[in-house]
Amino acid sequence: MAYNSRLNLTILVCIFGILAVSQTGCVERKLTINTEPQGALVVLNDEEIGISPVTVAFNWYGDYKVRLAKDGYGIVNTHRKLDAPAHDGFPLDFFYEVLWPGLVVDEYEWTFALAKYQPPSxxxxxxxxxxxxxxxxxxxxxxxxxxxxxxxxxxxx
The missing domain is CATH 1.20.5 (Single alpha-helices involved in coiled-coils or other helix-helix interfaces)
Structure with missing residues (x-):
């Protein structure tokens, strides 16, 4: 009897351990870039990411180089900064990324207005x-x- 209860306890601990590890936290970071009008080519940090509106996953916060181009409109070259939320700093980041049992989604949205191209006189x-x-x-x-x-x-x- 003692052997069976010990085996059952071991199995329960293993199952609990597997469940605990498989249910660890995760942070999903998304950045959506819109333009007015839509349909501009979006280049983020010298990497073409698509046509606006476009959503891209990112891993770090900080300064981003943005380039937008659309026929008939002036090219936009600018920088934007993504500030990290409070839960992304020590020690909370460990809690949210490893221990939190659910998914944390950080979503950001940037909108840029494109100006019509005016050829020089x-x-x-x-x-x-x-x-x-x-x-x-x-x-x-x-x-x-x-x-x-x-x-x-x-x-x-």
Whole structure:
């Protein structure tokens, strides 16, 4: 009899242990990126993740580099920060990720407004070309000036 009760207790402990391990906590992190209008290509930290609206799983909080592109609209290059919730810091993170018996879902949503692309006017293009020409001429003058040549000779000696 004692042997059977001990065996039953061992089996119960094993079953309880398996159940306890299989029911450990888990944190699921999701980020949804929307654009207005929808349909923009979304690149997150130099990785293409899809067309908006798009939801992606993430593992860490912090600064994210965001790039959005859609035909007929200006390209958006920006950064956004995801701040960690209180339960993701020590010692609560261990409790929620390992001991909590259920699923914790952290969901975040970012929305970006895209502006219509405005091509530069002819006058703007002419002004830009004149500024570039002056800058190039100034650079050429600096490269061929006598002071620069003396400096080069000193460096060679």
């Amino acid at each position: 002819r006058q703007d293009l002419i002004g830009d070309s004149r500024r570039l020409k002056k800058a190039a001429e100034h650079q050429k003058t600096l490269e061929t000036s006598p002071e620069t040549d003396k400096g080069r000779k000193r460096l060679r000696d």
